[in-house]
Amino acid sequence: MRPARVLSPQEAARREAESQRLQRISSRRLGFSRVVFRQNPVSTIGLVLVLMMLLVAVIGPAVTPFPPNATMARNRMQPPSSSHIFGTDSYGRDVFSRVLAGARVDFMIAIASVGFAFLAGSLVGAIAGYSRGFVDTVVMRSMDVMQSFPPFILGMGLAAAIGPGTGNLIIVITIIMIPTFARMVRSRVVSLREAAFIDAARSSSVPRWKIILVYLLPNSIGPIIVTGALDMSYAMLNVAGLSFLGLGVRPPQAEWGMMISDGMNALLAGDWWVTVFPGLALFLSVLGFNLLADGLRDIMDPRMRR
Amino acid sequence: MTPLLELKGLVKHFSVKGDLPLRTKTVHAVDGIEFSLTSDESVGIVGESGSGKTTVVRCVMGLYKPTAGDVCLHGKSVFASGERRRLLRHIQMVFQDPGGSLNPRFTAEQIIKEPLVHLTRVSKAGRKAAVRELFQQVGMRDSDLRKLPHQFSGGQQQRIAIARALAPKPEVLILDEPTSALDLSLQAQIIALLVRLREEFDLSYVLITHDLAVVRQLCDRLLVMYLGMPAEMGPTETVLDSPKHPYSRALIGSVLVPDPTLRDPEPPLRGEIPSPTNPPAGCRFHPRCSRRLRVCQEFAPTPHRVGDTDVWCHLYNPEGEGGPEEEVSIE
Amino acid sequence: MTRVLTVDGLRVAFFTYYGVVRAVNGASFFIDRDETLGIVGESGSGKSVTAAAIMGLIDSPGAILGGRAVFEGVELFELPEAQWQSIRGHKITMCFQNPMRALNPVLTVGEQIIRVYHRHMGVSKKRAWAESVEMLREVNIPDAERVMRRYPHQLSGGMCQRVMIVMALMCSPSLLILDEPTTGLDVTVQKQLLHLLKTLRDKAGASQWMITHDLGVAANLCDRVVVMYAGRVMEEATVEVLFARAAHPYTSALLTSIPQVHRKDELTPIPGSVPESLNLPSGCPFHPRCERAMPICEEDTPEPLEYAPGHRVACHLYGRGGEETP
Numbered sequence: 001m002r003p004a005r006v007l008s009p010q011e012a013a014r015r016e017a018e019s020q021r022l023q024r025i026s027s028r029r030l031g032f033s034r035v036v037f038r039q040n041p042v043s044t045i046g047l048v049l050v051l052m053m054l055l056v057a058v059i060g061p062a063v064t065p066f067p068p069n070a071t072m073a074r075n076r077m078q079p080p081s082s083s084h085i086f087g088t089d090s091y092g093r094d095v096f097s098r099v100l101a102g103a104r105v106d107f108m109i110a111i112a113s114v115g116f117a118f119l120a121g122s123l124v125g126a127i128a129g130y131s132r133g134f135v136d137t138v139v140m141r142s143m144d145v146m147q148s149f150p151p152f153i154l155g156m157g158l159a160a161a162i163g164p165g166t167g168n169l170i171i172v173i174t175i176i177m178i179p180t181f182a183r184m185v186r187s188r189v190v191s192l193r194e195a196a197f198i199d200a201a202r203s204s205s206v207p208r209w210k211i212i213l214v215y216l217l218p219n220s221i222g223p224i225i226v227t228g229a230l231d232m233s234y235a236m237l238n239v240a241g242l243s244f245l246g247l248g249v250r251p252p253q254a255e256w257g258m259m260i261s262d263g264m265n266a267l268l269a270g271d272w273w274v275t276v277f278p279g280l281a282l283f284l285s286v287l288g289f290n291l292l293a294d295g296l297r298d299i300m301d302p303r304m305r306r
Numbered sequence: 307m308t309p310l311l312e313l314k315g316l317v318k319h320f321s322v323k324g325d326l327p328l329r330t331k332t333v334h335a336v337d338g339i340e341f342s343l344t345s346d347e348s349v350g351i352v353g354e355s356g357s358g359k360t361t362v363v364r365c366v367m368g369l370y371k372p373t374a375g376d377v378c379l380h381g382k383s384v385f386a387s388g389e390r391r392r393l394l395r396h397i398q399m400v401f402q403d404p405g406g407s408l409n410p411r412f413t414a415e416q417i418i419k420e421p422l423v424h425l426t427r428v429s430k431a432g433r434k435a436a437v438r439e440l441f442q443q444v445g446m447r448d449s450d451l452r453k454l455p456h457q458f459s460g461g462q463q464q465r466i467a468i469a470r471a472l473a474p475k476p477e478v479l480i481l482d483e484p485t486s487a488l489d490l491s492l493q494a495q496i497i498a499l500l501v502r503l504r505e506e507f508d509l510s511y512v513l514i515t516h517d518l519a520v521v522r523q524l525c526d527r528l529l530v531m532y533l534g535m536p537a538e539m540g541p542t543e544t545v546l547d548s549p550k551h552p553y554s555r556a557l558i559g560s561v562l563v564p565d566p567t568l569r570d571p572e573p574p575l576r577g578e579i580p581s582p583t584n585p586p587a588g589c590r591f592h593p594r595c596s597r598r599l600r601v602c603q604e605f606a607p608t609p610h611r612v613g614d615t616d617v618w619c620h621l622y623n624p625e626g627e628g629g630p631e632e633e634v635s636i637e
Numbered sequence: 638m639t640r641v642l643t644v645d646g647l648r649v650a651f652f653t654y655y656g657v658v659r660a661v662n663g664a665s666f667f668i669d670r671d672e673t674l675g676i677v678g679e680s681g682s683g684k685s686v687t688a689a690a691i692m693g694l695i696d697s698p699g700a701i702l703g704g705r706a707v708f709e710g711v712e713l714f715e716l717p718e719a720q721w722q723s724i725r726g727h728k729i730t731m732c733f734q735n736p737m738r739a740l741n742p743v744l745t746v747g748e749q750i751i752r753v754y755h756r757h758m759g760v761s762k763k764r765a766w767a768e769s770v771e772m773l774r775e776v777n778i779p780d781a782e783r784v785m786r787r788y789p790h791q792l793s794g795g796m797c798q799r800v801m802i803v804m805a806l807m808c809s810p811s812l813l814i815l816d817e818p819t820t821g822l823d824v825t826v827q828k829q830l831l832h833l834l835k836t837l838r839d840k841a842g843a844s845q846w847m848i849t850h851d852l853g854v855a856a857n858l859c860d861r862v863v864v865m866y867a868g869r870v871m872e873e874a875t876v877e878v879l880f881a882r883a884a885h886p887y888t889s890a891l892l893t894s895i896p897q898v899h900r901k902d903e904l905t906p907i908p909g910s911v912p913e914s915l916n917l918p919s920g921c922p923f924h925p926r927c928e929r930a931m932p933i934c935e936e937d938t939p940e941p942l943e944y945a946p947g948h949r950v951a952c953h954l955y956g957r958g959g960e961e962t963p
């Protein structure tokens with residue numbers, strides 16, 4: 001509601017220079033993405049965090065100072081020291097090594113689950129959206145049933161039913177995340193199917209499966225890439241949460257959620273390091289994905305592109 | 307000469323959700339369109355919103371199935387089973403929104419290639435050559451073949467859409483508002499292109515538009531539609547220079563000519579088009595017609611021949627039945 | 638005759654991630670009392686941005702780089718905020734494109750009109766209601782009382798446009814800006830709308846600034862016309878002169894290229910396409926497409942000159958060393 005004002009010549013020159021600079025950046029490869037991250041320090045932090053934790057996940061287990069599962073009874077519950085920088089747990093295992101090893105487990109399960117849910121959910125959503133009618137109703141009402149449970153509770157139920165274990169954990173988490181993807185893709189497909197280029201495809205006699213897979217899906221997944229990034233953080237929390245309850249990974253496998261659970265009793269006695277360090281690792285990973293999702297949303301937003 | 311394309315008593319109604327739950331309303335989009343097109347002519351369909359012109363061509367393309375009536379190509383119904391694919395090779399369409407009609411993730415080359423893949427049996431090498439040639443014929447450069455739609459201007463997107471439509475070598479090309487989304491300085495370019503392509507490819511155009519000036523340039527015959535029904539059909543010059551149907555007169559009289567010396571202040575028609583869910587009885591134009599007769603309120607008009615035009619209006623009934631003209635003052 | 642609005646050397650740019658978009662590059666024109674000025678241009682001409690700048694609607698990443706706007710003697714770009722509130726929306730009002738989307742979808746028509754009236758004129762709500770109904774009737778909206786209780790999505794495009802016009806005229810402005818008021822409307826509805834605008838101008842005595850890309854609209858409604866291209870004024874003349882004796886090559890090329898409804902002509906298309914505002918040609922922006930371009934057109938940007946009384950052209954053909962003389 002401010003009145004119109006003319007920019008001072010200095011201010012104009014400054015903004016012009018800035019714009020030229022951004023133009024040079026954005027005309028390079030992946031230009032637009034680079035500009036977004038530059039303008040958005042918060043999502044750059046997110047990107048850095050995620051990349052860091054991913055690095056840990058990939059090379060961590062190879063550089064552990066101690067074998068993650070090696071118990072040493074005499075070293076039980078040692079606070080952080082120069083030899084054990086994160087201390088040891090109640091079995092004498094080195095917490096630092098376990099945190100590094102756990103990174104790979106948590107990331108792998110989260111990535112796998114989100115990946116599968118993304119594929120399955122998108123396909124299901126696209127088919128439902130394009131077919132409408134009976135197929136659509138059946139599919140979406142099933143999704144409704146699934147979503148009527150709080151996701152974690154549903155996860156608990158499923159995990160209890162099929163038992164603990166890494167593979168089962170992936171299945172459980174995939175299932176609880178499918179409805180979000182399905183719903184998002186379906187709604188995009190429903191609006192996109194009226195678009196002129198779909199009519200044009202039908203006029204060219206393009207078969208139905210190709211319309212769904214080649215025309216609709218690639219144009220619908222933009223917004224769900226952002227969801228995918230955010231869901232990574234939920235997936236990690238679910239992995240950790242279920243394992244915390246004993247419904248996830250089987251001991252003695254190192255995993256952050258289980259480690260947090262292991263250290264709970266000790267926490268009350270003042271031995272904080274067994275819980276806090278894995279908790280911190282989890283926190284940083286989840287935070288990283290959330291911040292990254294923010295930046296990705298800006299990149300995906302069609303209005304920010306030309 | 308057998309007509310190339312025939313529309314026989316075409317009717318299309320849609321069921322939409324009504325105001326109350328479980329109630330449906332019927333949209334009377336098209337009610338009884340008949341005409342035939344020979345291979346050496348182009349026809350224009352004009353009308354305002356709600357006239358049903360877009361629905362008519364979607365039925366012709368087979369994108370909608372008519373509620374009643376038929377569309378025939380070379381004498382064979384477009385809706386006979388198994389025929390659709392064969393028929394799509396003969397009729398193609400250029401859609402209204404050039405940007406929206408191109409898949410944002412396909413390159414120009416992929417877009418133009420698509421109908422060749424699915425409608426013809428041309429080899430891969432043959433397709434590549436055909437795409438290249440079409441691209442050049444619509445006045446685009448080879449180097450642009452690998453670009454994505456958003457990298458082109460509106461006029462260029464329209465050319466790509468035209469090239470795509472021409473790929474399967476159709477006989478009939480339906481053009482839905484081909485110039486409406488374009489800048490003024492580009493309109494003549496596209497019109498010139500369409501005139502040239504019609505010669506080179508021996509096409510018949512079915513042009514839908516609200517812009518009567520474009521119709522004058524491109525069409526031999528003209529069909530005026532109002533609220534799903536035909537009002538007048540005849541040679542373009544006759545209809546535009548001496549319209550007979552009261553609606554055609556009002557429509558043509560409402561066109562704003564870019565010539566200040568021809569300013570005409572009084573709008574010939576008042577009020578708005580009624581909703582197609584509840585069309586007026588009898589002649590659908592009667593509530594707004596300044597020359598309505600009593601018969602117009604009850605009976606839908608049948609076509610009457612006046613010179614070289616067909617007029618769907620009771621005023622031109624040679625038997626001259628119907629009561630005295632009501633002097634109606636239009637609100 | 639007092640000038641209602643004088644715009645001098647307006648420059649507006651948008652500082653985007655992709656570079657600087659130079660939307661308006663030195664536009665100058667004026668609007669007199671009781672006249673309708675038409676600004677005609679294609680996409681990228683800067684016609685809408687000019688109006689937005691006057692109305693103070695240019696926001697980051699856009700900015701006004703230079704120029705003046707004088708409204709009834711007041712410098713708009715140097716106005717203190719308090720006075721600004723009493724001018725914008727009150728003495729200068731605007732109707733936007735896409736009437737259905739320009740109205741607030743969650744308020745009824747009545748609520749929206751009354752808010753405007755109540756805020757600027759300080760009358761009681763009861764009186765505002767009565768006068769609003771009266772105005773709706775004046776713009777030929779049937780069943781005005783019922784329409785007041787409707788939401789914008791329940792009305793047709795033509796009706797929404799009329800509602801916007803009522804909102805704009807309620808406070809008896811001196812200047813009414815109309816941005817593409819007829820785009821998207823049926824031909825018969827367009828004609829009614831233009832007739833209405835003419836009647837309203839004669840009655841209410843507000844000047845009108847009409848922005849359009851449709852030459853037919855300009856020919857039928859406007860007293861004077863300004864032609865813009867790529868952010869610059871190319872030509873300015875009375876409507877009769879512009880259509881009969883256009884001087885600028887762009888204007889005359891445009892007039893010979895558009896199809897006419899009453900005759901079938903041999904159309905001469907203009908080659909090329911409208912330049913991108915991110916990447917404008919040097920010198921005269923039209924020179925790449927101009928039949929009569931000279932070497933100087935690429936180097937030097939022509940300023941509008943008085944070609945004949947009341948007729949300005951920005952073209953080197955008419956400058957010193959040019960070929961044409963009035």
